[in-house]
Amino acid sequence: MPSPAERYARAREERAHPLTAAFAASQRFTLDPFQIAGCQALEEGRSVLVAAPTGAGKTIVGEFAVHLAMRDASDRRHPSKAFYTTPMKALSNQKFRELVDVYGPDDVGLLTGDTNINGNARIVVMTTEVLRNMLYADSPALRGLDFVVMDEVHYLADRFRGAVWEEVIIHLPAGVRLVSLSATVSNAEEFGDWLDTVRGDTEVIVSEVRPVPLEQHVLVRGDLLPLFDDRAGIATAQVNQELMRIRSFKGPTYENNRRAQAGRSAGHRSGGGYEASRRRPAKGNQRPVRSANVQRIERLDRPDVVKLLERANLLPAIFFIFSRAGCDGAVQQVRRSGVRLTTPDERREIRAVVEDRTRSLLDEDLAVLGYYEWVDNLERGVASHHAGLLPAFKEVVEELFQRKLVKAVFATETLALGINMPARTVVLEKLEKFNGEARVAITSGEYTQLTGRAGRRGIDVEGHAVIQWTEGLDPQAVAALASRRTYPLNSSFRPTYNMAVNLIDQFGRARAREILESSFAQFQADRAVVGLARQVREKEESLAGYQKAMICDRGDFGEYSRIRRELSDLEKINRKDVTAGRATRDQRQRRIASLRTQMQRHPCHGCPDREQHARWAERYWKLKRTVDGLRRQIETRTGTVARIFDRVVDVLSELDYVRVGDDDATSLTAAGRTMRRIYGERDLLVAESLRTGIWDQLDAASLAALACSLVYEPRRDEGGPGEQRLPRGPFRTALSATEDLWQRLDDLEQDHHLPGTEPIATGLAQAMHSWAKGVPLDRVLAEADMAAGDFVRWSKQTIDLLDQLSLVAESGLASTARRALDAVRRGIVAYSSV
Numbered sequence: 001m002p003s004p005a006e007r008y009a010r011a012r013e014e015r016a017h018p019l020t021a022a023f024a025a026s027q028r029f030t031l032d033p034f035q036i037a038g039c040q041a042l043e044e045g046r047s048v049l050v051a052a053p054t055g056a057g058k059t060i061v062g063e064f065a066v067h068l069a070m071r072d073a074s075d076r077r078h079p080s081k082a083f084y085t086t087p088m089k090a091l092s093n094q095k096f097r098e099l100v101d102v103y104g105p106d107d108v109g110l111l112t113g114d115t116n117i118n119g120n121a122r123i124v125v126m127t128t129e130v131l132r133n134m135l136y137a138d139s140p141a142l143r144g145l146d147f148v149v150m151d152e153v154h155y156l157a158d159r160f161r162g163a164v165w166e167e168v169i170i171h172l173p174a175g176v177r178l179v180s181l182s183a184t185v186s187n188a189e190e191f192g193d194w195l196d197t198v199r200g201d202t203e204v205i206v207s208e209v210r211p212v213p214l215e216q217h218v219l220v221r222g223d224l225l226p227l228f229d230d231r232a233g234i235a236t237a238q239v240n241q242e243l244m245r246i247r248s249f250k251g252p253t254y255e256n257n258r259r260a261q262a263g264r265s266a267g268h269r270s271g272g273g274y275e276a277s278r279r280r281p282a283k284g285n286q287r288p289v290r291s292a293n294v295q296r297i298e299r300l301d302r303p304d305v306v307k308l309l310e311r312a313n314l315l316p317a318i319f320f321i322f323s324r325a326g327c328d329g330a331v332q333q334v335r336r337s338g339v340r341l342t343t344p345d346e347r348r349e350i351r352a353v354v355e356d357r358t359r360s361l362l363d364e365d366l367a368v369l370g371y372y373e374w375v376d377n378l379e380r381g382v383a384s385h386h387a388g389l390l391p392a393f394k395e396v397v398e399e400l401f402q403r404k405l406v407k408a409v410f411a412t413e414t415l416a417l418g419i420n421m422p423a424r425t426v427v428l429e430k431l432e433k434f435n436g437e438a439r440v441a442i443t444s445g446e447y448t449q450l451t452g453r454a455g456r457r458g459i460d461v462e463g464h465a466v467i468q469w470t471e472g473l474d475p476q477a478v479a480a481l482a483s484r485r486t487y488p489l490n491s492s493f494r495p496t497y498n499m500a501v502n503l504i505d506q507f508g509r510a511r512a513r514e515i516l517e518s519s520f521a522q523f524q525a526d527r528a529v530v531g532l533a534r535q536v537r538e539k540e541e542s543l544a545g546y547q548k549a550m551i552c553d554r555g556d557f558g559e560y561s562r563i564r565r566e567l568s569d570l571e572k573i574n575r576k577d578v579t580a581g582r583a584t585r586d587q588r589q590r591r592i593a594s595l596r597t598q599m600q601r602h603p604c605h606g607c608p609d610r611e612q613h614a615r616w617a618e619r620y621w622k623l624k625r626t627v628d629g630l631r632r633q634i635e636t637r638t639g640t641v642a643r644i645f646d647r648v649v650d651v652l653s654e655l656d657y658v659r660v661g662d663d664d665a666t667s668l669t670a671a672g673r674t675m676r677r678i679y680g681e682r683d684l685l686v687a688e689s690l691r692t693g694i695w696d697q698l699d700a701a702s703l704a705a706l707a708c709s710l711v712y713e714p715r716r717d718e719g720g721p722g723e724q725r726l727p728r729g730p731f732r733t734a735l736s737a738t739e740d741l742w743q744r745l746d747d748l749e750q751d752h753h754l755p756g757t758e759p760i761a762t763g764l765a766q767a768m769h770s771w772a773k774g775v776p777l778d779r780v781l782a783e784a785d786m787a788a789g790d791f792v793r794w795s796k797q798t799i800d801l802l803d804q805l806s807l808v809a810e811s812g813l814a815s816t817a818r819r820a821l822d823a824v825r826r827g828i829v830a831y832s833s834v
Helices: 002-017 018-025 035-042 061-071 088-102 128-136 153-157 163-170 188-199 241-248 253-259 262-279 302-311 326-336 344-357 371-380 391-402 444-451 477-485 497-507 510-517 520-550 557-578 581-603 611-637 640-654 671-675 684-694 700-711 730-751 764-771 779-782 788-808 811-824
Strands: 047-052 080-085 108-111 124-128 143-148 177-182 202-206 212-222 223-226 316-318 382-385 408-411 425-428 432-434 439-441 463-468 658-660 667-669
Touching: 002 018, 002 344, 018 061, 018 241, 035 061, 035 177, 035 202, 061 143, 061 177, 080 128, 088 108, 088 124, 088 391, 108 241, 124 128, 143 163, 143 811, 153 163, 153 177, 153 671, 163 188, 163 520, 163 671, 177 188, 177 497, 188 202, 188 520, 212 241, 212 477, 223 764, 253 671, 262 371, 262 439, 302 316, 302 326, 302 425, 302 764, 326 408, 326 520, 326 684, 344 371, 344 391, 344 658, 371 382, 371 391, 382 391, 391 788, 425 444, 444 477, 444 611, 497 658, 497 667, 497 671, 497 684, 510 640, 520 611, 520 640, 557 581, 640 658, 658 811, 667 671, 671 684, 684 700, 684 730, 700 730, 700 811, 730 764, 764 779, 764 788, 779 788, 788 811
Parallel strands: 047 177, 047 202, 080 124, 080 143, 108 124, 143 177, 212 463, 316 408, 316 425, 382 408, 425 463
Antiparallel strands: 212 223, 432 439, 658 667
């Protein structure tokens, strides 16, 4: 019961922020302090950055911005608008459905590149790239825009797409208030300072409080042991000592002790659940004895883990497995074991949802997609979720899981990226994953992101993270992962050709450089320069002190010490470098003799305090080497982004996309104006291909295949395609010309110290050619040797590029691009649940 003083303070706050108070009162749950603070900042007319854990409810602040935009604005010529941006089409689709439920279909639109629904609505959900393109095109849809919500704004650290977030933040009109929603990062204040610099008054709100507390367990055989000692608490990171003993002793005696504890374990398995395992003390007479004959602690099979969680009332659960094959294999294991987690009523409901959501899929494709076995697994309450799954299937899994009809999902880490799909329990089978080159340990940020799915607000009192015991597991390392809060947000921004021509066109070169120098990348570099400069200043004071201490009344001891250092360095090299030729060694010996003579003749050589001066001189030279290194770092960081921009402009100038006058004034040519509307990693290659006309003779299917080759990124383990797998005819001629062009551009970029792009990847060209020709799905997937979900993803990226070509190419090629686009957008590629 709040005190009278607390009630009075709350009443005053509600009077000061009536819109926040009314909005909060309309919600199903009481808003947390950080949510109220974010809403109040918006009501006061400020932008806001909210950094909070996964599942904490950050989006409520974004929804309040939409609410403010939708208040009665009948007296305005242009009613207030709000844009809601997300990094992924799946997230955009999900948010679109949620907002339609609140505001109705007339006031909510969706723009995701391949979907355009009601784009002139007052609320528009879109991917971040769509907004970036609108800003560069000065779209009329920007009129009346008051709020932009950037969900998952920490994506600006993404190596491939992160620059788009910074472009949007920099270029949004000054009057637009920005709502930035981020996962918990350790440098939120630094990011907020940058937002304040480029966007104006920005409130930074950081919360590290999970709305649903997280219990952490380690699964050893059939026991769920707490990771942390209950009495110490997670704040102390005191690891459960029973886990430490298990790690140290795993011999036969340990196994005998486990059997001796069978009664205790049986109590756990018969319904004691995780609570019983949490309370279980480690008794002194159960301490295992070290044995040379160490045995493995066998892991539970996945079906047994599912059954254990079901008995302990810890479902629904997400099992994170870091491979697609592992996810699908896990579902098959559970299926073969006969596990069924659903009631007859739930199975009927599952069947109805599946049939409703997939009715637009062609009957002849269902068998190819494994539809019937997939439905059977869903009716058992289990499913996989990964990027290789057909988008329609993924959406069904997400909906059924949210409705508590599917109880166990085996997923790759992509599920942890923003989709609203919380579970009661998250299971991590391993704490390492394959990064394309080697198996590496997951980071503390990844661990937090994955386990952040555990705990459903308003449903669970607490969430549960379960780590399965593996050979070599170190409980202390797991505890460190669970406790650490060091995952900084670092910019990945770098200027591109498309960005350069758009900035030059809108602002001119000088202003464009200034804009780029306001990027978060440069802000961080400048921050680092400030710190480095401070270190230099501090160390220069020490250098001055060392110089003073080595002053000699006989002469210049600095000069003497330089001779001594060079002599010492050469003598060390001479001793170690036994492979040098005779001439080199003789030359070195002559230099050593000369230095020794100079040293002996120097007036400081006879100083009685020579060695004391020498000790100070040695400190001086060691510190000076450090200071010189810091100065080099400052030189390389200052103006980094602007220097890259200058190199990009030099390439564009050499290729005649821009013209640079004597006064450094820069203007676009006709080719440069075309490039303004070409987006993507290969913007320069696409623009040059259009200008040189090397694609003009392609038919629709061949153009689709070539566009696919420009966007496709093969997995590292894929081999190169054979000649026989490429489409014949005009495709090969155009491909050869495009590859030659890529090589010339790559050489040019290397000459200007730019990174260039990867070689063209034709691994999917034949399959895309067949698809555009109307070949059935089963044959195309066999040609592609690829999961349906992957094929759809690359097809949609191909459509994005073809759409650009249809807008910027000359009429003949533009017409071909439209036909190619229509040919690719069919069947499972055309499916959309929105």
